[in-house]
Amino acid sequence: MNRVFNFSAGPSMLPLPVLEKAAAELVCYGESGMSVMEMSHRSPDYEAIIADAEAMLRRLMNIPDNYKVLFLQGGASTQFAAVPMNLIKRTGKADYAVSGQFSGKAFKEAQKLGYDVKCIATTKDDNFDHVPVITKDMIRPDAAYLHICFNNTIYGTKYPYIPDTGDIPLVADMSSCIISEPVDVTKFGVIYAGAQKNMAPAGLTLVIVREDLLDTAEENMPTMLEWKTMAENGSMYNTPPCYAIYMAKLVYEWILGLGGLDEMKKLNEKKAAYLYDYLDNQDYYIAPVKKESRSMMNVTFVTGDADLDKKFAKEAGAAGLKNLKGHRSVGGMRASIYNAMPYDGVVALVDFMKKFAAENPKA
Amino acid sequence: MNRVFNFSAGPSMLPLPVLEKAAAELVCYGESGMSVMEMSHRSPDYEAIIADAEAMLRRLMNIPDNYKVLFLQGGASTQFAAVPMNLIKRTGKADYAVSGQFSGKAFKEAQKLGYDVKCIATTKDDNFDHVPVITKDMIRPDAAYLHICFNNTIYGTKYPYIPDTGDIPLVADMSSCIISEPVDVTKFGVIYAGAQKNMAPAGLTLVIVREDLLDTAEENMPTMLEWKTMAENGSMYNTPPCYAIYMAKLVYEWILGLGGLDEMKKLNEKKAAYLYDYLDNQDYYIAPVKKESRSMMNVTFVTGDADLDKKFAKEAGAAGLKNLKGHRSVGGMRASIYNAMPYDGVVALVDFMKKFAAENPKA
Numbered sequence: 001m002n003r004v005f006n007f008s009a010g011p012s013m014l015p016l017p018v019l020e021k022a023a024a025e026l027v028c029y030g031e032s033g034m035s036v037m038e039m040s041h042r043s044p045d046y047e048a049i050i051a052d053a054e055a056m057l058r059r060l061m062n063i064p065d066n067y068k069v070l071f072l073q074g075g076a077s078t079q080f081a082a083v084p085m086n087l088i089k090r091t092g093k094a095d096y097a098v099s100g101q102f103s104g105k106a107f108k109e110a111q112k113l114g115y116d117v118k119c120i121a122t123t124k125d126d127n128f129d130h131v132p133v134i135t136k137d138m139i140r141p142d143a144a145y146l147h148i149c150f151n152n153t154i155y156g157t158k159y160p161y162i163p164d165t166g167d168i169p170l171v172a173d174m175s176s177c178i179i180s181e182p183v184d185v186t187k188f189g190v191i192y193a194g195a196q197k198n199m200a201p202a203g204l205t206l207v208i209v210r211e212d213l214l215d216t217a218e219e220n221m222p223t224m225l226e227w228k229t230m231a232e233n234g235s236m237y238n239t240p241p242c243y244a245i246y247m248a249k250l251v252y253e254w255i256l257g258l259g260g261l262d263e264m265k266k267l268n269e270k271k272a273a274y275l276y277d278y279l280d281n282q283d284y285y286i287a288p289v290k291k292e293s294r295s296m297m298n299v300t301f302v303t304g305d306a307d308l309d310k311k312f313a314k315e316a317g318a319a320g321l322k323n324l325k326g327h328r329s330v331g332g333m334r335a336s337i338y339n340a341m342p343y344d345g346v347v348a349l350v351d352f353m354k355k356f357a358a359e360n361p362k363a
Numbered sequence: 364m365n366r367v368f369n370f371s372a373g374p375s376m377l378p379l380p381v382l383e384k385a386a387a388e389l390v391c392y393g394e395s396g397m398s399v400m401e402m403s404h405r406s407p408d409y410e411a412i413i414a415d416a417e418a419m420l421r422r423l424m425n426i427p428d429n430y431k432v433l434f435l436q437g438g439a440s441t442q443f444a445a446v447p448m449n450l451i452k453r454t455g456k457a458d459y460a461v462s463g464q465f466s467g468k469a470f471k472e473a474q475k476l477g478y479d480v481k482c483i484a485t486t487k488d489d490n491f492d493h494v495p496v497i498t499k500d501m502i503r504p505d506a507a508y509l510h511i512c513f514n515n516t517i518y519g520t521k522y523p524y525i526p527d528t529g530d531i532p533l534v535a536d537m538s539s540c541i542i543s544e545p546v547d548v549t550k551f552g553v554i555y556a557g558a559q560k561n562m563a564p565a566g567l568t569l570v571i572v573r574e575d576l577l578d579t580a581e582e583n584m585p586t587m588l589e590w591k592t593m594a595e596n597g598s599m600y601n602t603p604p605c606y607a608i609y610m611a612k613l614v615y616e617w618i619l620g621l622g623g624l625d626e627m628k629k630l631n632e633k634k635a636a637y638l639y640d641y642l643d644n645q646d647y648y649i650a651p652v653k654k655e656s657r658s659m660m661n662v663t664f665v666t667g668d669a670d671l672d673k674k675f676a677k678e679a680g681a682a683g684l685k686n687l688k689g690h691r692s693v694g695g696m697r698a699s700i701y702n703a704m705p706y707d708g709v710v711a712l713v714d715f716m717k718k719f720a721a722e723n724p725k726a
Contacts (some may be wrong), residue, residue, distance in 0.1 A: 003396065011403060013397070027366075027382045033685070035377065041565065073436040074600060151697065182515060194602065203603075203606065220476050222444035238440040239374065242374055320396065
C-alpha cells in the first residue's frame with residue numbers, strides 16, 4: 001500500500017486511522033455479527049451509532065440544545081431548494097450574497113422555484129477574489145433569511161467574519177469548512193454542509209437548524225425536504241445514509257481524540273500558513289485571492305501560463321500529489337488541505353512547487 | 364468473527380465476498396493510492412467505477428439503450444415526490460394502485476403536492492394480504508402514468524404479473540425485489556428502487572427511466588429531483604453517493620459471477636420454496652399472504668398469539684437469526700431473504716421454527 005497525498009476538493013482525504021478502523025470492522029462490527037452496512041437502521045446497534053454521531057458533533061461544535069442536527073441525503077445542492085422551501089414563508093422573500101459558484105447556484109435555485117429573492121452583494125466583477133462585506137443595512141428588513149456560502153471551494157475564499165444580520169436568520173453553506181475550526185453556531189439560523197469534504201464519504205448532508213425555524217415549511221413541498229419531518233423522526237423518516245453517518249462518527253471521534261476543534265484549527269492554520277507563506281515569498285506563482293478572504297481549506301494559485309499550469313498538475317500527480325488541478329471553471333491549481341491532509345502533505349507540495357519553478361523558468 | 368443470519372427488511376445482508384473485497388481495498392483501491400471514499404467523483408478511477416456499475420447493471424437487467432440509468436440519493440421516499448413532478452405534466456393526472464404501506468405513501472405524497480391523483484385499486488380492506496388485479500380499463504385513459512409498488516416489503520406480497528397499461532407508462536417501485544430475478548424492463552416507463560435491500564448499503568437510489576419520459580418535468584421543481592438533469596449529467600450534477608455506487612458495482616459483479624439473474628432467481632426460488640413449503644405443511648404458524656401474491660423476498664408469518672410472536676423474535680435473535688420481528692405496523696414475523704441470504708440461513712430458520720413450535724405448544 002502506497003498512499004498518496006490527495007488534494008481533491010471533494011470527495012477528499014479521510015484520516016488514515018479512520019479508514020483503517022472502518023476496514024477492520026467492515027465485515028463484522030463489534031459483537032453484532034454483521035457489517036454496519038447491513039444493520040437495520042432501527043436496530044439498537046445502529047441507533048447507538050447515530051446517537052453517538054450526533055452527540056459527538058454537538059460536543060465538537062458546541063451546538064446548543066435549541067438546534068436540531070439532521071443527517072440527510074442529497075448534498076448541499078438539495079439544500080439549495082430546501083432552504084427557501086422551509087424558510088421563505090416566514091416573510092415571502094429572502095436575500096442572498098453571491099461569493100462564488102455554489103452561492104450563485106443556491107440563489108438561482110431559489111429563483112427557479114419562483115421565489116422573491118434578491119442578491120444583495122456579490123464579488124463577481126472581481127472574479128470572486130474576495131468575499132463581500134455585508135452589513136445589516138444591506139439586507140431587506142423583511143427578508144426571511146440571508147444566505148451565504150461561508151467557504152468558497154472553487155475560488156479559495158472564506159468569510160473572515162460572521163455577517164451581523166440582527167434578527168434575520170443567517171443561513172450558511174459550510175460544506176468546505178465544517179468542523180475545520182470552532183464556529184459560533186448561535187450566530188446562525190441554519191448551517192448545512194455536504195459531508196464529502198471534511199466529514200465523511202459523499203452521500204451525507206448535515207443540517208443544523210434552530211428549532212424556531214422548523215414551522216414555516218411550504219405545504220406542497222416534497223416531504224423528504226422538510227426539515228421538521230426529519231427533525232421529528234430523528235433523521236429516520238426513511239432509511240438514512242447509515243454507513244456515511246457511521247464514517248462521520250469515526251471522523252468526529254478522531255477529531256475529539258486530537259483535542260477538538262481548537263486543536264484542529266491549530267493544525268489547519270499551521271498547514272495553511274506554510275503554503276501561503278511560501279506563496280507570499282516568491283514570484284513564480286500567483287495567489288489570486290485577497291489576503292483577508294483567504295480560505296484555510298482551499299488554496300488557489302496559478303503560474304500565469306495555462307500550459308505550465310497543466311504541466312504542473314500532471315507532474316505533481318506523477319509525484320504522488322494528486323488532484324491539484326483547479327476547478328474546470330477557473331483553471332490554475334487548487335490545493336484542498338482539509339482536516340485529513342497531513343502537514344507532511346503540504347511540505348511535500350511546497351517542495352514540489354519549488355522544484356517545478358526551478359525546472360520550468362518562465363519565458 | 365461470527366456472522367449471523369440477518370433477516371432484516373433493509374438495510375439487509377450483503378454478500379460476504381462483496382464485504383470481504385470492500386474491506387480488503389477500503390484503505391487503498393488498486394493502484395490509486397487512496398480509498399474509493401476519497402476519490403474525486405470526476406477522477407478517471409472513479410469514472411471507471413460508475414461506468415462499470417452502469418454497464419454491469421445494464422447487462423444484468425438487460426436494460427435497453429433507450430432507458431437511462433440514474434444513481435441518485437434520497438431513497439424511494441424522495442422518488443414518491445419526483446415521480447409526479449417529472450411525469451404528471453404529460454396529462455395533468457395520474458393513477459395509483461395501493462397494495463401496502465409504501466405504495467400508500469407514494470399516493471399520499473402526490474396528493475400532498477396538490478396533484479390530481481386517483482387510487483384505482485387497493486387491497487386495504489383485506490389487510491393487503493394480496494395484490495390487486497389491475498386491468499387496463501381501470502386506468503383513466505388520460506392518466507400520465509400508473510404507479511405500483513411491485514414487491515410489498517411489509518406485507519410480503521408481490522405482483523405475480525406485470526399490469527398491462529397499454530400506452531400509459533407503468534411506474535414501479537422495486538426497492539425490495541430489484542435484481543432478485545429477471546424482469547422485462549420494456550414493460551415499464553420507470554423503475555426505481557432504494558438500494559438498501561438487495562443492491563448496496565443505504566444512501567443510493569436507482570432510477571431507470573425511458574428517455575421519452577424525461578421532457579415533462581415541472582419548471583419550478585427542485586433541480587436535484589429532475590431526472591433529465593441527472594441523466595444529462597451522468598448522475599453527476601452534484602457529487603453522487605460514490606461509495607454506495609461502488610458497493611453496488613461489487614454486488615452486480617457478484618451476481619454476474621453467479622450466472623446473472625436467471626441463476627439468482629433459481630437460488631431465490633429455492634430459498635423461498637423451502638420456507639413456504641414448511642409453512643404450508645404445518646399448522647403452528649399462519650402465513651397470511653394469499654399464495655398467488657407471495658413475495659420471494661419477504662416472507663411473513665404469525666403464530667396467532669402476539670406474546671408468542673414476541674418470544675419467537677427474541678429467541679431467534681439469541682440463536683443468531685436476527686431481525687425476524689415483523690414491521691411495527693403489522694406485528695408478527697417477517698423473514699427477508701434477499702439475494703445475499705444464504706440457503707443455509709433459511710434452513711436454520713426452519714429448524715428454529717420447528718424447535719420453537721415443539722417447545723411452545725399453544726393453549
